[in-house]
Amino acid sequence: MEIGELKKKAKAIRIDIVKMIGTAGSGHPGGALSSADLMTVLYFDQLKHDPKDPWWKDRDRVIFSKGHSSALLYACLAESGYFPVEDLLTFRKLGSLLQGHPARNGLPGVEVSTGSLGQGLSVGVGMALGLRQSGKDSRVYVLLGDGECDEGQIWEAAMASGHYKLDNLCGILDYNRLQIDGFTEEVMNLEPLAQKWQDFGWEVINIDGHNCEEIISAYKKAKTVKGKPSLILAQTIKGKGVSYMENEAIWHGKAPKKEQMESAIKELEKDE
Amino acid sequence: MSKDRENWRGSRDGFGEALVKLGEINPNVVVLTCDLSDSVRAESFKKKFPDRFFQFGVAEQNMMSIAAGMSLSGYIPYVCTYAVFSTGRCWEQLRMSVCYSDCNVKIEGSHGGILTGADGASHQATEDIGAIRVIPNLKVVVPCDAIEARKATIAAADIPGPVYIRVGREPIPVITTEETPFAFGKALVLREGKDVTVIACGVEVYESLLAAEELEKEGISVGVVNLHTIKPLDSETIVKLAKETGAIVTAEEHQAIGGLGGAVAELLGQRYPVPIEIVGIKDKFGVSGPSWELMKHFGLTSNEIKEAIRKVLDRK
Numbered sequence: 001m002e003i004g005e006l007k008k009k010a011k012a013i014r015i016d017i018v019k020m021i022g023t024a025g026s027g028h029p030g031g032a033l034s035s036a037d038l039m040t041v042l043y044f045d046q047l048k049h050d051p052k053d054p055w056w057k058d059r060d061r062v063i064f065s066k067g068h069s070s071a072l073l074y075a076c077l078a079e080s081g082y083f084p085v086e087d088l089l090t091f092r093k094l095g096s097l098l099q100g101h102p103a104r105n106g107l108p109g110v111e112v113s114t115g116s117l118g119q120g121l122s123v124g125v126g127m128a129l130g131l132r133q134s135g136k137d138s139r140v141y142v143l144l145g146d147g148e149c150d151e152g153q154i155w156e157a158a159m160a161s162g163h164y165k166l167d168n169l170c171g172i173l174d175y176n177r178l179q180i181d182g183f184t185e186e187v188m189n190l191e192p193l194a195q196k197w198q199d200f201g202w203e204v205i206n207i208d209g210h211n212c213e214e215i216i217s218a219y220k221k222a223k224t225v226k227g228k229p230s231l232i233l234a235q236t237i238k239g240k241g242v243s244y245m246e247n248e249a250i251w252h253g254k255a256p257k258k259e260q261m262e263s264a265i266k267e268l269e270k271d272e
Numbered sequence: 273m274s275k276d277r278e279n280w281r282g283s284r285d286g287f288g289e290a291l292v293k294l295g296e297i298n299p300n301v302v303v304l305t306c307d308l309s310d311s312v313r314a315e316s317f318k319k320k321f322p323d324r325f326f327q328f329g330v331a332e333q334n335m336m337s338i339a340a341g342m343s344l345s346g347y348i349p350y351v352c353t354y355a356v357f358s359t360g361r362c363w364e365q366l367r368m369s370v371c372y373s374d375c376n377v378k379i380e381g382s383h384g385g386i387l388t389g390a391d392g393a394s395h396q397a398t399e400d401i402g403a404i405r406v407i408p409n410l411k412v413v414v415p416c417d418a419i420e421a422r423k424a425t426i427a428a429a430d431i432p433g434p435v436y437i438r439v440g441r442e443p444i445p446v447i448t449t450e451e452t453p454f455a456f457g458k459a460l461v462l463r464e465g466k467d468v469t470v471i472a473c474g475v476e477v478y479e480s481l482l483a484a485e486e487l488e489k490e491g492i493s494v495g496v497v498n499l500h501t502i503k504p505l506d507s508e509t510i511v512k513l514a515k516e517t518g519a520i521v522t523a524e525e526h527q528a529i530g531g532l533g534g535a536v537a538e539l540l541g542q543r544y545p546v547p548i549e550i551v552g553i554k555d556k557f558g559v560s561g562p563s564w565e566l567m568k569h570f571g572l573t574s575n576e577i578k579e580a581i582r583k584v585l586d587r588k
Contacts, residue, residue: 126341
């Protein structure tokens with residue numbers, strides 16, 4: 001997809017996210033908006049998948065280890081054609097497959113249930129090992145949060161990925177520097193973060209997580225890395241695209257009210 | 273029933289034999305462990321099928337979630353570690369990564385129970401059944417000896433979704449034979465009785481048979497049931513036996529809270545209330561000691577089962 005088209009798609013996805021969470025009256029807008037460009041480029045430019053054949057055996061796998069960004073996952077899936085975009089407004093409602101956090105409940109495109117932080121990377125390691133074992137060249141993409149990296153299991157998984165030289169595994173770390181209780185630096189310092197991943201045997205690719213050109217190059221570079229897993233360390237802005245949400249920890253897990261939703265949509269529609 | 277200790281075996285040995293057999297008959301079976309290959313009896317599989325053996329170091333939580341991922345890539349992972357880890361340390365990974373996604377993962381709980389012995393409470397899983405019985409999609413099996421452990425472990429590969437198999441380290445009597453039927457989810461009546469039914473799992477099946485034999489001499493007719501599958505529970509058989517004998521004793525090498533006894537009491541309390549006595553550990557952590565001394569110390573031998581039978585008959 002052309003850069004201009006990708007940017008339009010990212011905008012549509014951001015609007016979907018705001019509408020879904022606003023309509024549901026609950027959800028996690030901040031981290032969904034900060035990862036939106038990373039996931040838009042993945043789904044619409046880089047991923048080997050077929051929305052008409054969601055469980056195609058040779059597909060690449062995507063895991064939202066930061067499961068609270070479910071609105072973004074559902075928006076990517078719907079905009080890709082996995083299910084109707086109208087279904088997005090059933091998010092978090094009784095009877096909907098669009099659970100508050102992703103559930104492997106038959107919704108096409110959801111590979112595994114997530115929502116409890118720190119486990120998705122390990123699941124990705126298992127998928128990557130299994131795919132390699134069966135001779136498939138499919139890749140596994142795992143979206144990680146920065147606050148999530150406080151979990152010890154992330155580092156267990158990082159160590160195992162390095163040990164098993166999983167070059168079919170690509171982590172995408174949404175480094176927006178905010179978690180529920182505040183700045184990551186204050187809650188639990190992660191730095192030197194790139195160094196940590198390198199020390200665990202990963203190729204680290206530093207990018208601006210809102211620059212589509214840089215995101216594309218990062219995915220392309222990760223595909224060429226041999227003998228080790230890759231981590232795209234993406235500098236992002238929490239709440240990106242909605243000015244009143246940007247860099248505000250409060251919007252981690254809060255839904256906009258009706259007027260706030262409308263002003264957010266207006267701002268996103270206007271933005272070029 | 274062999275009382276000759278030379279023929280006793282740890283049920284973990286049956287689990288290990290099954291892994292090798294599965295390696296031969298099912299190319300999708302893979303074995304995962306965390307630095308305990310020999311102890312959990314994964315060593316033979318490792319030697320025979322090195323390409324399907326995966327080592328994860330001392331990191332059980334990671335292993336549990338990895339197993340979910342491997343199952344989603346089409347494999348049938350057997351996660352091999354101690355019960356205290358697979359059901360305790362990894363409880364949330366078991367719930368979230370494995371069971372919530374209904375992954376086809378088989379979980380070993382080795383060193384289950386107080387018979388784990390000298391290592392002490394840190395390694396004696398006496399809460400495992402209670403801890404995981406509440407997780408949806410998970411099935412729970414507690415084989416009574418090494419032969420049954422082998423059958424259950426092989427059978428688990430064909431049961432879709434997560435299955436927990438509890439085995440033990442200490443050699444225990446081998447009370448079943450190759451010919452003894454094993455049907456997953458189906459209680460096995462080993463002995464018919466008129467006055468009372470004892471429902472047991474693991475080594476307590478042996479202890480219950482001893483108790484029944486001894487009480488027969490006193491003219492008390494005791495039925496014994498091997499309830500190897502604790503979940504799903506064989507409700508029909510249990511209710512039928514409650515109706516027939518009007519009194520139930522349960523016995524498990526586990527806390528008296530939340531395990532097999534709890535499952536039976538939940539069922540009968542709702543479907544057919546009869547007097548029940550639960551033989552198990554009474555809300556205490558284990559201690560170090562010789563395995564069979566611990567069985568006495570914590571009240572898990574045929575003597576306590578006999579006492580429970582007398583007590584329940586008084587309440588009948």
